[in-house]
Amino acid sequence: MSKTILLTGFGGLDKLIIQENEKPKPKKGEVLVEVKACGLNFAEISARQGLYNPIPKLPAVLGLECSGVVTELGEGVTELKVGTRVACMEEWGLWSQFVVLPASNCFQIPDEMTFEEAAAMPVNYLTAYLMLFDFGNLRPGKSVLIHMAAGGVGFAAAQLCQTVPKVTTYGTASKHKHDAIRENGITHPIDYRTQDYKEEILKIDPKGVDIVLDPLSGSDTKKGYQLLKPMGKIIAFGGANFISGEKRNYWSIIKNYLSIPSFNGMKMMVDNKSLSGFHLGKLAGERKLLTDAFLDLLQMYKDGKIKPRIDSVFPFEKIGDAMQKMYNRQNIGKVILVPEMTRDNEEEK
Numbered sequence: 578m579s580k581t582i583l584l585t586g587f588g589g590l591d592k593l594i595i596q597e598n599e600k601p602k603p604k605k606g607e608v609l610v611e612v613k614a615c616g617l618n619f620a621e622i623s624a625r626q627g628l629y630n631p632i633p634k635l636p637a638v639l640g641l642e643c644s645g646v647v648t649e650l651g652e653g654v655t656e657l658k659v660g661t662r663v664a665c666m667e668e669w670g671l672w673s674q675f676v677v678l679p680a681s682n683c684f685q686i687p688d689e690m691t692f693e694e695a696a697a698m699p700v701n702y703l704t705a706y707l708m709l710f711d712f713g714n715l716r717p718g719k720s721v722l723i724h725m726a727a728g729g730v731g732f733a734a735a736q737l738c739q740t741v742p743k744v745t746t747y748g749t750a751s752k753h754k755h756d757a758i759r760e761n762g763i764t765h766p767i768d769y770r771t772q773d774y775k776e777e778i779l780k781i782d783p784k785g786v787d788i789v790l791d792p793l794s795g796s797d798t799k800k801g802y803q804l805l806k807p808m809g810k811i812i813a814f815g816g817a818n819f820i821s822g823e824k825r826n827y828w829s830i831i832k833n834y835l836s837i838p839s840f841n842g843m844k845m846m847v848d849n850k851s852l853s854g855f856h857l858g859k860l861a862g863e864r865k866l867l868t869d870a871f872l873d874l875l876q877m878y879k880d881g882k883i884k885p886r887i888d889s890v891f892p893f894e895k896i897g898d899a900m901q902k903m904y905n906r907q908n909i910g911k912v913i914l915v916p917e918m919t920r921d922n923e924e925e926k
Contacts, residue, residue, distance in 0.1 A: 579675040580916050582893050584637045587627030590897040601677040603651035608680045610665060612645040614696035614890075615672050615914040617899050618729065619792070619817060620858065624669075625900070628816070631858075633669055640671030641858070644686065644695035654680045662686050664871075666699040668861050672893070674916040681864060684871055687879050694878075697885035697911035701729035702874050703867065704857050705737050708790055708812045712853045719787040720745040722778065722804065724797070725817065726763050727754040729885075729911045734790055735762040736883045747786065749774050757909045761886070775800050785809065793817050796836040807849040814855040886910030892918050 578597045586592045603609045621639045623629040633639065647661045657663070663683040670676060686695045709715045721738055725731045726748025738744045739762045748763035755766040765781060767774045778786060787808070789801035792815030801811045840852050860867060877883045888910040891899040899912050 579673050580893055581638055581673040582640070582896050582914075584625060584633065584635065584639055586635060587625065587632075590625075590900060592625060593896050595894055598673065600675045603649055603654075603677045605652040606654060606679055606681075607651040607677050608647050608654055608657055608683060609649035609651075610643070610645040610663060610676050610678070610683065611648045612643045612671065612674055612676055612916055613692035614644050615640050616642040616696045616700055616729070617903060617912040617914055618642075618700050619815060619903065620700070621672075622900055622904055623816070630856075638670045638672055640667075640669065640673070642666050642696055642699035643671040643676065644692045645676075647683070648675075651677075651680070656680060657683060657685070662688075662690075662692075662695075664695040664698055666703075666867070666871075668858060672914065681868070684868075684875065687875065690878060693887045693890060693911075693913045693915075694885045696913055697729065697887060698874060698878075699871065700857060701733045701911065702737075702883065702885070703870055704730050704814060704855065705733035705790075706870050706874060707857070707860075707866075708814060708853075708855050709734060709737055709788070712812050712855060713788045713810065715741050715744065715788065717742040717744070720747070720782065720806075721788045721790065722747045722749075722774070722786045722801065723763070723790050724749050724769075724793055725906075726750045726758045726761075726766070727909045728792075728906075730790075730792065730814075731758070732761055732886050732910050733883070737877075738762060740877065740882050745782075747774070747778050747781075751906065754909050757886075775804055778804060788812065790814065794837060795832075799836070799838040802838065802840075802850060802852065805848075805850045810851040810853060812853045812855055814857075888912055890915055890918070892916070 579600045581596050581598050583594050583596045644664045647657050664686050665683045667678050723731050723734045727750040738746050745764045747765045748758045749767050749769040750758050752768040767777045785804040785806045789811040791801050791813045794816040888908040890913045
């Protein structure tokens with residue numbers, strides 16, 4: 578049997594239940610993976626509230642990333658072997674003890690990488706990598722504003738910025754997280770709860786920044802655009818401002834939606850600024866793009882340039898506690914889910 582987290586409806590934490598399903602069988606080109614760890618992202622929290630695009634069809638098994646061991650090969654699979662330790666990504670369906678997915682969605686991980694670290698890599702590090710290096714064209718001497726710098730994507734982005742010489746980073750986070758994000762490479766931590774990050778950045782550099790990574794949306798997108806230097810770009814990749822608690826807050830949704838600025842090409846032309854939108858889930862069909870980026874990230878890990886920070890590890894049965902920790906902004910680094918707690922991930926917790 579396969580222990581699974583099942584989403585039965587859209588709403589609060591009570592919509593998530595634990596269910597035992599039959600262990601699936603791999604078809605042609607697929608593999609069966611025994612899952613050791615899964616990543617938790619704002620995407621799953623948004624999906625539970627019915628705010629994610631596309632909305633999953635109910636009942637649904639969420640989960641965009643996991644790590645584990647290949648236990649069975651489907652017909653025609655030659656690139657992986659039974660016993661291979663892998664990191665995996667899929668559009669949904671990975672919050673289960675055993676999962677079947679295309680072999681092309683699985684990547685062998687280094688021996689020194691833990692399963693928790695491997696589960697923290699696909700969504701956060703691919704998102705940060707593609708935004709900074711593909712959309713952002715990050716080059717030496719540039720500056721980057723990283724919102725939610727203590728979160729999974731924020732931690733990944735700060736580490737990746739350090740692989741390019743002389744990049745200045747500004748990171749927003751609560752005051753008690755500043756030591757952690759400074760150690761992770763943030764040049765200028767800013768307490769978004771007590772300081773106006775726009776004013777703080779302009780005190781340091783009156784011209785602003787070259788790149789803004791925007792997971793917030795709403796009025797923060799307007800502020801981010803105003804902070805851009807000429808030839809700067811803001812990359813929108815989330816709507817964290819829309820999530821204000823366990824259940825959908827319609828007033829918060831409406832308020833933030835109405836505060837999203839409208840842009841047009843003529844204004845951006847005159848301003849010499851640009852706006853990009855990034856949605857990793859919509860790139861599922863771009864296998865070469867994702868594969869090349871992830872293999873590069875694995876090499877960076879081997880070279881000691883990046884290393885995921887694991888904030889905490891929760892068993893499947895504590896999915897509610899894990900989600901509450903994230904939307905209350907209490908984590909520093911990645912929140913991980915595991916089908917079964919072991920001595921190793923008890924130590925991570």
